[in-house]
Amino acid sequence: MTDASEESKQIEKLYEFGERLSEAKDKSQNVKDYEGIIDASKTSLKAKQLAAQLIPRFFKFFPNLSSRALNAHFDLIEEEDLAVRVQAIRGLPLFCKDTKEYISKIVDILGQLLTAEEIVERDAVHKALMSVLRQDVKESLTALFKHIWNVEDPSQDDTIRDKVLCFIRDKVFPLKAELLRPQEEMERHITDLIKKSLGDVTGAEFRMFMDFLKSLSIFGEKAPPEHLKELIGIIEGQADLDSQFDVSDADHIDRLISCLFMALSFFVRGASGSKFLNYLNKHIIPVFDKLPEERKLDLLKALAEISPYTTPQDSRQILPSVVQLLKTYMPRRKTGEETNFTYVECLLFSFHHLAHKAPNASNSLCGYKIVTGQPSDRLGEDFSEYYKDFTERLSSVEDLTRATMKKLTQGMAEHNKAMAAAKSDEAKDSIKTQKQNTTTGLRTCNNILAMTKPLHSKTPTFIGDKRQVLFDTGC
Numbered sequence: 001m002t003d004a005s006e007e008s009k010q011i012e013k014l015y016e017f018g019e020r021l022s023e024a025k026d027k028s029q030n031v032k033d034y035e036g037i038i039d040a041s042k043t044s045l046k047a048k049q050l051a052a053q054l055i056p057r058f059f060k061f062f063p064n065l066s067s068r069a070l071n072a073h074f075d076l077i078e079e080e081d082l083a084v085r086v087q088a089i090r091g092l093p094l095f096c097k098d099t100k101e102y103i104s105k106i107v108d109i110l111g112q113l114l115t116a117e118e119i120v121e122r123d124a125v126h127k128a129l130m131s132v133l134r135q136d137v138k139e140s141l142t143a144l145f146k147h148i149w150n151v152e153d154p155s156q157d158d159t160i161r162d163k164v165l166c167f168i169r170d171k172v173f174p175l176k177a178e179l180l181r182p183q184e185e186m187e188r189h190i191t192d193l194i195k196k197s198l199g200d201v202t203g204a205e206f207r208m209f210m211d212f213l214k215s216l217s218i219f220g221e222k223a224p225p226e227h228l229k230e231l232i233g234i235i236e237g238q239a240d241l242d243s244q245f246d247v248s249d250a251d252h253i254d255r256l257i258s259c260l261f262m263a264l265s266f267f268v269r270g271a272s273g274s275k276f277l278n279y280l281n282k283h284i285i286p287v288f289d290k291l292p293e294e295r296k297l298d299l300l301k302a303l304a305e306i307s308p309y310t311t312p313q314d315s316r317q318i319l320p321s322v323v324q325l326l327k328t329y330m331p332r333r334k335t336g337e338e339t340n341f342t343y344v345e346c347l348l349f350s351f352h353h354l355a356h357k358a359p360n361a362s363n364s365l366c367g368y369k370i371v372t373g374q375p376s377d378r379l380g381e382d383f384s385e386y387y388k389d390f391t392e393r394l395s396s397v398e399d400l401t402r403a404t405m406k407k408l409t410q411g412m413a414e415h416n417k418a419m420a421a422a423k424s425d426e427a428k429d430s431i432k433t434q435k436q437n438t439t440t441g442l443r444t445c446n447n448i449l450a451m452t453k454p455l456h457s458k459t460p461t462f463i464g465d466k467r468q469v470l471f472d473t474g475c
Contacts, residue, residue, distance in 0.1 A: 007044040014040050014050045018057075027061040034062050034069075041072040045081050052076050052087040056094035063099075070095070070102075074109070082118055089113065089124040093131035103136050107143035114163035126171060133172070137179045138189055144168065145193040165205060173212050180216075187216045195234060203258055206238055210262060221269075228271040235263045236275050245283035247290045256284075257295060260302035267309040277306070277314045285321040289328075300346035307353035308464075315357035322350050323365045330393040339400050345444045348451040349463075356464020366390040369458045387458065394452045401452075405445045412438050 017033040017040075024030050037058070041051035055073050062069065073095075076088035092110060096102040110129045116122045133140045147157070147164040172179065180186035194209045201209070213219055213234075219227050239259035240252060247253075260276060267273045280303065284291075291299065303322075310318075326347040329340055355362045359370045360377045367387025371377055415435045422428045454460045 007046055010040055010043050010047040011050060014047060014054065018050075018054050021054075021058050021061075027058060031062065031065070034058055034065060038065065038068055038072045041076055045084060048076055048079065048081070048084045049087050052084060052091050056091035059095055060098040066099075070105075077109070077113070082121060086121055086124045089121065089128055092128050093135065096132060096135060100136060100139070103132060103139045104143040107132055107140050108146070111144055111147045111164050112160055114167055115159050126167065129167065130171060133179060137181075137186065141172070141190060141193060144172075145197055148197040149199065165208075169208055176212075176215070184218060187218045191216065191218070198234065198238065203255065207258075207262065210235070214265070225270065228266050228269055232263055232266050232271045232273075232275075235259045235266075239276070239279075241275050241279045245279075245287070247287045250292065253291065253295050257298045257302055260299075260306065264302075264305050264309075267306055273306055273310060274314050277310060277318050281318045281321050285318075285325055288325060297342060297346070300343055300350075304346045304349045304353075307350040310354060310357055312357045315354040316361045319351075319354045319358060319361050320365055322347060322354060323362075326351055327390075327393060330397045332389060332392050332396060334396065334400070339397065339404075341401065341404065341441070341444050341448060344397060345447050345451075348448060352451055352463040356462035359462065362460075366455075367458075368460060371459075391456055394455055398449060398452055401445045401448050405442060408438050408441050408445070412442075 014037060017036045020033050021027050021030050037051055037054045040047045041055065052073065055069050059066070059069055073088055073091065076084055077092075079085050079088070089110075092106050096106050107129065110125055110132065113125045114122070114129075116125055129140075129144075144164060144167075147160055176187075176190075180190065191213060194213060198206065198209065210231075213231060219231055236259075239256050243252075245252070256279075263271070263273065263276065280299075284299065288296065288299075307315075326344070329343045329347060331337075331339075360372045360374060362368045363370055364378050364381070364383055365386065367383040367385070367390060369379065371379065412435065415431055415438060419428065419431045419435070422431055451463065454462070
């Protein structure tokens with residue numbers, strides 16, 4: 001322990017060093033004074049606090065002492081005393097204010113310090129990082145993102161990585177308009193950093209990054225097609241569309257469906273969904289019956305959402321698989337098995353939109369007689385058995401749908417009676433949920449009947465524009 005008189009002398013000496021350096025015209029000549037400040041960082045607590053202010057203040061004038069000065073200051077950051085640590089953290093931005101070559105190192109250290117448990121210390125780290133970011137945002141972001149993609153020791157670095165991600169999300173992303181200047185150059189730079197960070201991210205992290213990228217002007221409403229293609233490429237990479245599909249890989253199924261919905265807004269804007277559709281056609285639909293039950297509907301919903309935005313070529317390729325799947329859930333005759341009306345609704349919606357894009361493809365699949373003047377009309381071939389089969393399936397599902405609607409309508413009347421008689425809030429909430437489910441079921445049935453009706457014609461009209469032509473679909 002340093003006694004009070006000794007500590008007082010140390011503080012007095014430090015003030016002398018600081019005053020001489022402040023007054024000196026050529027500060028680089030005062031080497032002994034700066035060395036005295038560095039040495040004082042090894043003494044008493046109050047001296048350490050003062051040294052934590054003075055070391056970075058005069059750092060730029062003594063390049064030959066830079067290693068000694070930095071090491072002494074970094075030692076202060078690891079001090080047990082909170083006040084010393086906080087003062088040392090606050091001084092870090094000064095090291096690179098006039099010596100830009102230290103930005104990467106300082107940001108690296110501040111990134112590690114984001115794990116600080118004390119609120120005042122963590123607040124100091126946040127402020128120091130923002131200060132350095134404003135000095136040189138490009139270099140600072142590059143150094144910060146290295147904590148995301150360079151995890152050499154996962155057990156040690158996962159916490160740092162998570163804290164850095166939170167800092168970027170909460171502090172950097174909201175200030176993009178201020179920090180990303182010049183706009184196009186810096187938006188491109190942070191995009192490249194994010195793309196490099198996507199090798200090992202969680203679903204939530206990927207969505208966070210994609211939401212941010214979508215907010216950038218280079219990917220905005222006026223973005224050129226190649227920029228949309230770039231974003232779709234990122235989502236395709238996350239969906240792992242170049243890999244073989246393993247139906248037992250639940251994580252891949254989850255990522256694929258999540259990415260399909262994520263990509264939808266870009267399909268709406270004109271980006272190509274060919275790679276996704278080809279993957280669905282080749283790998284997913286053939287093993288649809290083996291998919292987890294809880295993900296089947298999600299997949300059919302995704303397909304239905306995408307179908308209005310497919311190209312004629314993609315529609316022609318995937319339509320046979322959709323028709324085959326539709327037949328699976330629209331049996332030709334009553335089988336005694338319960339019909340999944342939501343599956344049928346989604347598949348009919350997809351069928352209509354795909355067939356609208358490639359109408360004559362339905363001739364050889366459903367026995368229709370649609371004339372486009374192209375050889376692919378295949379009007380000289382007899383597909384009448386296909387027509388008979390398909391329309392019988394339509395009639396069968398219509399009968400089942402009407403019977404279900406009758407039951408649902410009766411059920412709704414019973415729900416209304418039960419609601420009038422219900423006493424407790426719990427009972428009312430339960431009945432309310434049942435009524436909502438019944439309403440959804442009736443809407444699904446109405447949609448099915450609206451979509452099957454035109455398909456009985458040998459030259460049907462497909463629901464193919466992007467306007468709302470049905471009730472709000474469940475799919």
